[in-house]
Amino acid sequence: MRKNLFKMVAAAVLAVSVLAVPAMADDPEVTITYWGWDSNYTWPMMEKYHELHPNVTFEPIATEWGDMLTKVQQALASGSELPTIIPMDRALIANWKQFDILEDLNEYGVDTSVYNQALIDAATTDDGRLIGLFSAACPAGIAYKRDLAKEYFGTDDPEELQAMFSTYDDYVTHGAEVAEASGGSVYLFHSGQAVAEWLYFASDVPNYEDGKINMTAKMEDVMGKLIALRDAGAVDTYQNGTPEGNATYAGKNHIFYPCPDWAITYYIEANDPDGSGNWGIIKAPVNYQHGGTAFGITTSATDEQKAAAYDYIHWCVSDQVGAEEARDVAGFITMDSTIATPEFCKRSDEEFFGGENISDLLYQEIAPNTVIPAPSAYDNDITSVRNDVAQQIMDDASMDLDTAVAAAIDELGQLVTDESVTIE
Amino acid sequence: MKIKTACKTVFLVLMSVISLIPFYLMFSMSTFKSEMIFQGNPLIPSNYFIENLKTIFASNFVRSYLNSFIISVCAMFFSVLICSMAGYAMNVYQFRLKKVMNMFIMMTMMVPTQIGIIGYMIEMRNLRINNTLLPMIFVWLASGLGAYWMISFFKTSLPLELVESARIDGANELQIYFQIALPCIRPGILTLALLQFLWSWNSYMYPLVFVNKTENYTIPIFVKSLASAFRTDYGAQLAGLTLATIPVLIIFSFGAKSMIRGLTAGAVKG
The missing domain is CATH 3.40.190.10 (Periplasmic binding protein-like II)
Known part of the structure; x- marks a missing residue:
C-alpha cells in the first residue's frame, strides 16, 4: 500500500514537472539593466523577483544617486545604451521629467487611485505622464x-x-x-x-x-x-x-x-x-x-524589457509578496493603500x-x-x-x-x- | 645654526605626522567593529580587521581590484611607450608640419577632459568596445601632457650626436630608441609611469560613464558603492579604502625618489 502511494506521488510530481517545464520555457528570457543606489533594498528585491520569475535576469550597476544624472546625461549625449529601469530620488524627480526618456506608466494600465496621491502627483508631468512609481511613502x-x-x-x-x-x-x-x-x-x-x-x-x-x-x-x-x-x-x-x-x-x-x-x-x-x-x-x-525613490522605465528599452520592468516595479509596490519583501528587507512600506493595511504595516x-x-x-x-x-x-x-x-x-x-x-x-x-x- | 636645523626638523616631522595621520587612522579604524570605532581609541588598532576583510572580499572587490590593476598597468605601459615615441620623434626627426604637431600636442593639454568625453564615448560605441575595459585604458594612451613632457626630456637629455653616432655604428632606429634614447630619460619615464598609474587608478569619471556591467567595476566605483552597500559598516568601508590605497602607496614609496627627480629635472640650469 505504502509502495503504491509512493508511486502515485512520484508519478504526480513527474507529471507536474513535465507540464510545468514547457510552460516556464515559453516565457521569453529577459535581461533588465538597472543603474542605481541603495543596494540593500534593490538587490534583494531583484533576487526575490528573479526567484519567482526565473526568465527575468537583472544586471544592476551600483551608481550613487548624486552621479545618476551625470551618467545618464553622458549616455544620452553619446547615444549610448540606457538602463531599463531608472530610480529617481524625490529631490531630482522634476529634473527627470525634463529628459523625456521615461515611459508613461499610465499606458501600462496602472491604477493610481490606490496610491498616495501626493506621490503620484510628484511623479506626474504637466501633461499628465506618470514617469515612475514611488516604492514607498516615507x-x-x-x-x-x-x-x-x-x-x-x-x-x-x-x-x-x-x-x-x-x-x-x-x-x-x-x-x-x-x-x-x-x-x-x-x-x-x-x-x-x-x-x-x-x-x-x-x-x-x-x-x-x-x-x-x-x-x-x-x-x-x-x-x-x-x-x-x-x-x-x-x-x-x-x-x-x-x-x-x-x-x-x-x-x-x-x-x-x-x-x-x-x-x-x-x-x-x-x-x-x-x-x-x-x-x-x-x-x-x-x-x-x-525621501522616497520612484522607479521608471526608459523608452529605449525593448518591448519585452519594458513589460518585465513594469511587472517588476508594480510587483514591488502592489503585489502582496513584493510589498512584504520590501517591508521585510528594508522597512519600506508600500504606498498602495489596498496592501498597506494596519496589519500589514505592523513593524x-x-x-x-x-x-x-x-x-x-x-x-x-x-x-x-x-x-x-x-x-x-x-x-x-x-x-x-x-x-x-x-x-x-x-x-x-x-x-x-x-x-x-x-x-x-x-x-x-x-x-x-x-x-x-x-x-x- | 643647530637651532635652525632643529626647527626645520621639527617642522618637517610635524608636517609629516599631520599628513600621515589620516592614512594611519584609516588603517586603524579598519581594524574595528563599526560600533566600536567612535567608542574606543581609534589610534590603537583593534582585532576586527580580518572580519572586515571577509566582508569586503565577499563582495565584488577582487574583480574590481583586478580590473583597476589591468587598466592602470596597461595605461602606464602603453602611455609611456607612446609618449616617449612621440617625444623621440619630435626631437630626432625633421618632418613637415612638425611645429603644427607640437602646437597640437600643447593644445590638447588645454582642453578639459570632460569636454571630450561625449565624443570619446561615441567613438568607443562605434568601435563596439564601450562595454569593455578598453575605453578606460585607451583614454590614457594619447596623453598630451605625457608627450609634451617626453619632448622636453629628450630635448634636454638626449644629445643628437649620440643618435648620429649610433646610426653610423649601424644601429637601426628601434635599437637607438630602446637602447640609447630611453636610458637617457629614465627619470622622466619613471615619473610619467607613476603619474599615469596614479591617474588611471584613481580615475572616477571614465569608469562612471563606461562601466555598465558589474564585472567591469573599478576600484573608485567600488569604493563609492561601498557607502551604499555597507551603509553603516564603517569598518568594512575603511578596510576597502585601505586596500584600495595600498598599491598607490607602494608604488609611490618605491618610485618617490625617481618621481621627484623627474619632476625637478630641468628646474635648475646646469
Whole structure:
C-alpha cells in the first residue's frame, strides 16, 4: 500500500514537472539593466523577483544617486545604451521629467487611485505622464532616546512628550533648559544639517512658483527656526550622515533625531544595535515625509524589457509578496493603500521602541496627513545650498538670519544658470 | 645654526605626522567593529580587521581590484611607450608640419577632459568596445601632457650626436630608441609611469560613464558603492579604502625618489 502511494506521488510530481517545464520555457528570457543606489533594498528585491520569475535576469550597476544624472546625461549625449529601469530620488524627480526618456506608466494600465496621491502627483508631468512609481511613502517623526528624555524631561512616555513638544517653540524652550541642566554637554539634536533637512521637508513654502525660486521665504522658514534652536544651545555641530555624526546615535549627548521610517532601519537600529527598548518616536510639529525613490522605465528599452520592468516595479509596490519583501528587507512600506493595511504595516521592530505602536503612528497618523510641495527642477540645488548654509550657521554662532539667507541666495545663484528664473 | 636645523626638523616631522595621520587612522579604524570605532581609541588598532576583510572580499572587490590593476598597468605601459615615441620623434626627426604637431600636442593639454568625453564615448560605441575595459585604458594612451613632457626630456637629455653616432655604428632606429634614447630619460619615464598609474587608478569619471556591467567595476566605483552597500559598516568601508590605497602607496614609496627627480629635472640650469 505504502509502495503504491509512493508511486502515485512520484508519478504526480513527474507529471507536474513535465507540464510545468514547457510552460516556464515559453516565457521569453529577459535581461533588465538597472543603474542605481541603495543596494540593500534593490538587490534583494531583484533576487526575490528573479526567484519567482526565473526568465527575468537583472544586471544592476551600483551608481550613487548624486552621479545618476551625470551618467545618464553622458549616455544620452553619446547615444549610448540606457538602463531599463531608472530610480529617481524625490529631490531630482522634476529634473527627470525634463529628459523625456521615461515611459508613461499610465499606458501600462496602472491604477493610481490606490496610491498616495501626493506621490503620484510628484511623479506626474504637466501633461499628465506618470514617469515612475514611488516604492514607498516615507512618513517621518522625531525619534528620541528614552533614558535621556526621562532624565531631562521627567518622562519617556511618547504621549507626554508629544504634548511637551507640539510646536517648534517648545523645542527652543526645552532645548535651552537641557543645555542649562547639562552644562552644555547634552543637546536636543546632533546636527544643524539634520535639523535643516527636517524643517525643509516640513516647510509648506513651495521652492518654485511662476518663474521664481522662493529662496528667501524658504530659507527664512527653515534657517530662522534652526538659528533659534542654535541660539538656545539645542543643536550640536556634527555634520549629518558622517560616520562621526552617526556614532552619536549610540551616545549619551543627543536626545532627538528627525526620523523618516527608513531611518529606523538604516540609521537608528544600525548605529545603535544595543539600544533596543531605549527609543521612542513622536510626531513633529508638522507632519512631513522625507525621501522616497520612484522607479521608471526608459523608452529605449525593448518591448519585452519594458513589460518585465513594469511587472517588476508594480510587483514591488502592489503585489502582496513584493510589498512584504520590501517591508521585510528594508522597512519600506508600500504606498498602495489596498496592501498597506494596519496589519500589514505592523513593524516587527516595535520592541526596539519600547513596545510603542510606531506603526500606527507613522502609517496611520502621519502618512495620510502629510502634504508634499510640488517638486521643482531646482530642488537638488536648493538642498545642496541648504546643507552648506546650515553648517555655516552651526560653525559661526554669530551668523544671523539675514546673513544666512543672503549666503543661500548667493550660493544658489552660482548653481542656477537659467536666466529665465529669478531667485527671490 | 643647530637651532635652525632643529626647527626645520621639527617642522618637517610635524608636517609629516599631520599628513600621515589620516592614512594611519584609516588603517586603524579598519581594524574595528563599526560600533566600536567612535567608542574606543581609534589610534590603537583593534582585532576586527580580518572580519572586515571577509566582508569586503565577499563582495565584488577582487574583480574590481583586478580590473583597476589591468587598466592602470596597461595605461602606464602603453602611455609611456607612446609618449616617449612621440617625444623621440619630435626631437630626432625633421618632418613637415612638425611645429603644427607640437602646437597640437600643447593644445590638447588645454582642453578639459570632460569636454571630450561625449565624443570619446561615441567613438568607443562605434568601435563596439564601450562595454569593455578598453575605453578606460585607451583614454590614457594619447596623453598630451605625457608627450609634451617626453619632448622636453629628450630635448634636454638626449644629445643628437649620440643618435648620429649610433646610426653610423649601424644601429637601426628601434635599437637607438630602446637602447640609447630611453636610458637617457629614465627619470622622466619613471615619473610619467607613476603619474599615469596614479591617474588611471584613481580615475572616477571614465569608469562612471563606461562601466555598465558589474564585472567591469573599478576600484573608485567600488569604493563609492561601498557607502551604499555597507551603509553603516564603517569598518568594512575603511578596510576597502585601505586596500584600495595600498598599491598607490607602494608604488609611490618605491618610485618617490625617481618621481621627484623627474619632476625637478630641468628646474635648475646646469
